[in-house]
Amino acid sequence: MLVKAEVLATPAEDELLLLGLGSPAPSPSLPSSAEEEEEEEEEEEEELRAAPPARPVEAPGGRGLRRAEGKRRPGRSRGAPRAARTAETAQRIKRSRRLKANNRERNRMHNLNAALDALRDVLPTFPEDAKLTKIETLRFAHNYIWALTETLRLAGAARLGPDGAAAAAVPAEGSPSPASSWSGGAASPAPSASPRLIFGGDREPPEPTAAKLEADQEMRVGQTPPWMM
DNA sequence: TAGGCCATCTGGTCCT
DNA sequence: AGGACCAGATGGCCTA
Numbered sequence: 001m002l003v004k005a006e007v008l009a010t011p012a013e014d015e016l017l018l019l020g021l022g023s024p025a026p027s028p029s030l031p032s033s034a035e036e037e038e039e040e041e042e043e044e045e046e047e048l049r050a051a052p053p054a055r056p057v058e059a060p061g062g063r064g065l066r067r068a069e070g071k072r073r074p075g076r077s078r079g080a081p082r083a084a085r086t087a088e089t090a091q092r093i094k095r096s097r098r099l100k101a102n103n104r105e106r107n108r109m110h111n112l113n114a115a116l117d118a119l120r121d122v123l124p125t126f127p128e129d130a131k132l133t134k135i136e137t138l139r140f141a142h143n144y145i146w147a148l149t150e151t152l153r154l155a156g157a158a159r160l161g162p163d164g165a166a167a168a169a170v171p172a173e174g175s176p177s178p179a180s181s182w183s184g185g186a187a188s189p190a191p192s193a194s195p196r197l198i199f200g201g202d203r204e205p206p207e208p209t210a211a212k213l214e215a216d217q218e219m220r221v222g223q224t225p226p227w228m229m
Numbered sequence: 230t231a232g233g234c235c236a237t238c239t240g241g242t243c244c245t
Numbered sequence: 246a247g248g249a250c251c252a253g254a255t256g257g258c259c260t261a
Binding site: 098101102105106109110113133134135 | 233234235236237238240
């Protein structure tokens with residue numbers, strides 16, 4: 001949804017680029033990576049086929065005789081020597097695997113970004129269409145969850161009276177806030193830096209929901225919480 | 230123009 | 246062996 005169009009280079013484009021640069025013998029038809037791999041496997045097979053002695057085709061005349069005992073297939077003599085060709089083939093296979101890995105990595109990152117977009121969708125922002133950066137999204141989500149949790153806890157405590165006997169369903173006082181686990185052990189989110197810090201950046205916060213007001217209250221101290229770093 | 234953010238490539242490591 | 250995951254490097258785009 002929010003994935004930038006220009007970033008979505010197709011594998012074919014990718015290979016076009018890379019084949020042009022990396023491959024010693026760029027194919028004119030620009031195969032997909034699967035096709036390219038197939039082609040490489042074919043090439044490997046061809047290498048193997050070339051290995052056994054050539055068919056002793058007897059050609060008329062003396063020159064034919066010579067070819068009959070010859071070690072080399074006539075049409076195959078062009079091009080690089082065998083060792084070089086083998087190295088080239090290895091290179092091409094390596095290259096092909098790299099391209100496939102690149103594709104997978106790209107897809108993986110796209111999935112990650114899609115998940116991040118989904119997360120953005122459920123986070124309140126102001127203005128509505130403001131796009132949080134990745135780090136802002138993660139920090140805000142973390143804080144938002146923590147604030148909602150606290151809200152639930154306080155609401156539960158209020159409903160149950162001072163002894164608060166039944167806060168079982170919600171985190172008990174002193175239970176690690178999301179922040180503490182997030183930050184790798186730092187104590188609960190520090191009471192308030194400026195509200196915008198909740199969003200991990202210099203953007204204005206969204207509308208002050210109950211949860212956010214809660215969070216603001218918790219964050220009322222003058223230092224930047226470690227989990228914001 | 231410097232700095233922030235991002236997408237992509239790449240090689241290494243771990244897992245199945 | 247092949248795929249997933251990760252972190253570093255690189256280059257493009259955008260904004261103050």
